[in-house]
Amino acid sequence: MHAWIEHGYSFMPVWAQNVAITAFGISYRKHRLGGDFDKYVAEFKLRDRWSPIQMNAYVEAHLRSVLVNAFLHVPYYRERWRACGITSRDLERMAPQELSKLPVTPKDDLRANPNQFLAENRSKKEKICANPSSGSTGTPIKAIWSSDVRRKYIAAREVRSFGWAGTSVRLPRAMIGGRSVVHDPNSTGPFYRYNRIERQAYFSAYHLNAARASNYVEGLNKHRPRLLTGYAHCYYFLARHMLEQGLGLDYRPDALVLSSEPLSPEMKLVIEKAFGARAFEEYSSTENCFLTTECEYGRLHVNLDFGLLEILDDGGSPVPVGTPGSVYATGLLNHIQPLIRYQVGDVATWARERCPCGRDQLPVLEAVQGRLEDIVVGPDGREMVRFHSLFLNLPRIIEAQVIQEAINQLRVKVVATDGFGPEEETAIRQRTLQRLGQVEVSVERVAEIPRNNRGKFRSVISLVPEADKQLARASCR
Secondary structure, eight states: OOHHHHHHGGGSOHHHHHHHHHHHHHHHHHHHHSTTHHHHHHHHHHHTTOOHHHHHHHHHHHHHHHHHHHHHHOHHHHHHHHHTTOOHHHHHTOOGGGGGGSOOBOHHHHHHOGGGGSOTTOOTTSOEEEEEEOOTTSOOEEEEEEHHHHHHHHHHIIIIIITTTTOOTTSOEEEEESSOSOOOTTOOSOOEEEETTTTEEEEESSSOOGGGHHHHHHHHHHHOOSEEEEEHHHHHHHHHHHHHHTOOOSSOOSEEEEESSOOOHHHHHHHHHHHSSOEEEEEEOTTOSOEEEEOTTSOEEEOTTTEEEEEEOTTSOBOOTTOOEEEEEEESSOSSSOOSSEEEEEEEEEOSSOOTTOOTTSOEEEEEOOSOOOOEEOTTSOEESOOGGGGTTOTTEEEEEEEEEETTEEEEEEEEOTTOOHHHHHHHHHHHHHHHSSOEEEEEEOSOOOOOTTSOOOSEEEOSOHHHHHHHHHHTO
């Protein structure tokens, strides 16, 4: 959103906020669905029913191109690979199953110096888009791509994520996500805004509780989106409130395509019962270096023409099927900031059996165990599972963890660089209040955050007894 709109947005009345979002949507739609978008959609559709032999040949050729380009034009990889004795000739002949010959790329390396990953031979005519993100695991990163690369991302989702679910990004849609479209933590509603150009209703992820659920349903019935996207747990929370209160939609959406957390069978059942439509899981990352999508048989397929996945044990060796391991990704679409053998930070398992859908060229994940976080319940019953936006655009934060110690008390542990101080602490407190209402927030600077045996930490922890959470939920009914 343009800076002057972003700055004044919180002071605008609701109608003006809708106008501002729509104005932003004009350029946003062009950058996402303009240019060669239709061409990319056609190409992904063509590959959708390729044989494994066709897909493997395609992936191998594109992988070699990505590797050679990274070696010649990306400072990070040029320096690391030369230090390991790797030559361009090695890369010109490398097959996907030989990626283990290359060193892995730790997430911390991208966080520390994202510009080292920029290709020096990128066209000066390409508009570069930077996405400063707090990351899904509490570790801030900065992903960079061009508008054309972004169109390829969306084209893949249009064919696989949305197409397999029987819907389209071009249709009216709704989103519950990380952007704070309703800034006032004590707002009485409405808890959604509308982008008329893209026909997208954007709902607040930070105000949802039992008392406000009817307003969310009102917004859905008003704008009648056919595709529902966003945080899986938010839709699950809303679905649960709808069933408890007898709320329902007066139309039937095409599907829900949800991300950020794994969709459990219970979540799928509750969501489908409340919304009258099936929920499909989408698993990817902020860095957009891989994409897995759920087919009609409920299996998660890795889109090899988007990016390759490796699942490795603690020693860096590939795990057998059915065995959990750490996820590493190699993107094939982003020539601006290529990521090769990139440490995603999640745990996943390869499936033991092929999928009945027949897409044998796209391997199947049996399970994804990454990004599971505790649920935080605020004093007014609102529930949240994603707090990563607290740290957006705070570059001195290396990683952070949110701990709920009581219904009205949170502690934020921060690992930060020099220069972190009162300004950042104030921003964290204000953002927490904006998302949870009246709670006490303490910010604690620490040297490190404890890890489990896989080197990961939970970015959101709740120490609140379940009985206290139930009391808070009941208080807003």
